[in-house]
Amino acid sequence: MASNGGREHWGSKLGFVLAAAGSAVGLGNIWKFPYVTGSNGGAAFVLIYLLFVLILGLPIMIAELVIGRHTEKDPVGAFKLMAGRSPWTIVGYLGVLSGFFILSFYSVVGGWTIGYIVKSISGSVAALHDSDSAKSLFSAFTSDPLQMIFYNLLFIVSCMFIVIKGIKNGVERWNKILMPLLFIILFVLIGKGLTMEGGLSGLSFFLKPDFSKITAASIIAAMGQAFFSLSLGMGAMITYGSYLSPNEKILNSAFYIVILDTLVAILAGLAIFPAVFAMNMSPQEGAGLIFHIIPVVFGNMPYGSIFSVLFFILLFIAALTSGISLLEVITAYTIDELGWKRQRAVLVFGSIIFLLGIPSALSFGVLADAKLLGALTFFDFMDKLTTNYMLPIGGFCIAVFLGWKYGLDKTIHELDPDTKIISLKELWAFFIKFISPVLVLILFIMLLRSDFIGR
Numbered sequence: 241m242a243s244n245g246g247r248e249h250w251g252s253k254l255g256f257v258l259a260a261a262g263s264a265v266g267l268g269n270i271w272k273f274p275y276v277t278g279s280n281g282g283a284a285f286v287l288i289y290l291l292f293v294l295i296l297g298l299p300i301m302i303a304e305l306v307i308g309r310h311t312e313k314d315p316v317g318a319f320k321l322m323a324g325r326s327p328w329t330i331v332g333y334l335g336v337l338s339g340f341f342i343l344s345f346y347s348v349v350g351g352w353t354i355g356y357i358v359k360s361i362s363g364s365v366a367a368l369h370d371s372d373s374a375k376s377l378f379s380a381f382t383s384d385p386l387q388m389i390f391y392n393l394l395f396i397v398s399c400m401f402i403v404i405k406g407i408k409n410g411v412e413r414w415n416k417i418l419m420p421l422l423f424i425i426l427f428v429l430i431g432k433g434l435t436m437e438g439g440l441s442g443l444s445f446f447l448k449p450d451f452s453k454i455t456a457a458s459i460i461a462a463m464g465q466a467f468f469s470l471s472l473g474m475g476a477m478i479t480y481g482s483y484l485s486p487n488e489k490i491l492n493s494a495f496y497i498v499i500l501d502t503l504v505a506i507l508a509g510l511a512i513f514p515a516v517f518a519m520n521m522s523p524q525e526g527a528g529l530i531f532h533i534i535p536v537v538f539g540n541m542p543y544g545s546i547f548s549v550l551f552f553i554l555l556f557i558a559a560l561t562s563g564i565s566l567l568e569v570i571t572a573y574t575i576d577e578l579g580w581k582r583q584r585a586v587l588v589f590g591s592i593i594f595l596l597g598i599p600s601a602l603s604f605g606v607l608a609d610a611k612l613l614g615a616l617t618f619f620d621f622m623d624k625l626t627t628n629y630m631l632p633i634g635g636f637c638i639a640v641f642l643g644w645k646y647g648l649d650k651t652i653h654e655l656d657p658d659t660k661i662i663s664l665k666e667l668w669a670f671f672i673k674f675i676s677p678v679l680v681l682i683l684f685i686m687l688l689r690s691d692f693i694g695r
């Protein structure tokens with residue numbers, strides 16, 4: 241469709257796959273996946289999650305990349321181009337808004353990772369020998385308003401710095417270096433966790449399903465986690481797809497991205513749960529889980545502080561490559577639709593996101609008791625609103641729009657032209673028209689019931 245001659249394209253196929261995988265792989269895999277799995281009963285949750293990744297995530301990932309490359313636009317521009325002046329453009333705006341909301345709390349956790357790099361270097365992590373001291377370190381840190389705001393700012397500024405440099409020089413170059421590093425450090429951690437005494441019971445918690453632990457809430461959490469972890473439902477993949485050159489293969493790339501993302505989540509689980517059980521800690525620690533566990537592992541091993549620095553650098557890197565994709569969605573929108581210069585867009589919207597993030601940054605301290613909807617801190621509210629509501633609604637609309645309104649016949653040529661397996665395209669078309677939207681709808685009705693009627 242569109243061919244805006246001057247649009248920047250990814251420099252290479254590997255560059256694109258690594259950048260898109262860099263968006264997908266982030267705190268969602270290493271911080272969120274273990275704690276949500278831990279709170280939802282372990283292996284059975286993991287299985288349901290994997291199922292959703294396959295039947296919801298993969299088809300919607302392909303759909304977003306198709307829309308992005310087809311239109312060469314940001315999410316709002318893409319819907320404007322494909323749907324004209326119709327309410328469908330709301331889907332694009334919803335995506336941009338989701339980017340704002342997610343980055344506002346994401347950068348808080350991103351800030352924690354920087355704080356823990358500093359703590360690891362200064363030796364306060366190496367001094368931890370039991371879970372109680374790790375917990376008190378974490379709560380003293382996250383309840384200190386000045387540190388929270390400072391580190392939040394530092395994280396946002398890091399994202400802004402890279403996004404200002406532009407898609408090829410900034411986003412692509414960093415991901416190429418950082419992603420392989422991430423795998424190496426994860427393997428080192430797994431090796432350590434599995435050799436700890438008692439670690440194997442953590443492995444069975446993570447890998448041996450007990451379906452009696454599954455509830456409606458955990459099924460919904462698995463759906464939200466799939467959207468969040470794969471960066472779907474808000475147009476991040478539309479935006480990254482828009483920089484994809486016409487000869488790149490979408491099906492092929494989507495498979496790689498989904499496999500990489502899932503692999504990192506599983507590796508993170510393998511790294512965390514053996515340690516949790518070896519240290520007789522509960523997997524249900526919530527958002528603090530990895531910050532309660534990992535420092536103690538390091539505190540009890542030789543050269544622990546070096547490993548600790550490496551681990552938190554890894555987490556920071558993973559968070560950064562996702563944070564930049566969130567900011568890129570908003571930036572692409574303002575550049576494409578409002579005609580702003582990249583630098584101005586990043587400075588203005590980065591600052592707004594920082595301000596919006598302040599209540600989330602304070603949610604573990606001074607604002608811990610300020611509850612929204614009766615039970616949620618501002619941080620939890622933003623997380624739940626985006627993960628359980630905005631992203632699945634966005635994904636649902638993208639599938640329905642492409643499958644039913646715009647028509648797959650106009651876009652299917654975007655898929656790998658030389659794919660011999662024609663049925664693969666048909667399979668995707670079937671999923672995007674029927675399976676994905678119907679499944680999200682059913683889960684959404686379950687969610688509404690559990691959030692508003694079930695209480």
Ligand code: PFF
Binds near residue numbers: 342
């Ligand atoms: N997928 C990222 C993670 O797992 O940390 C978070 C994220 C990035 C969600 C970009 C949504 C998005 F558009």
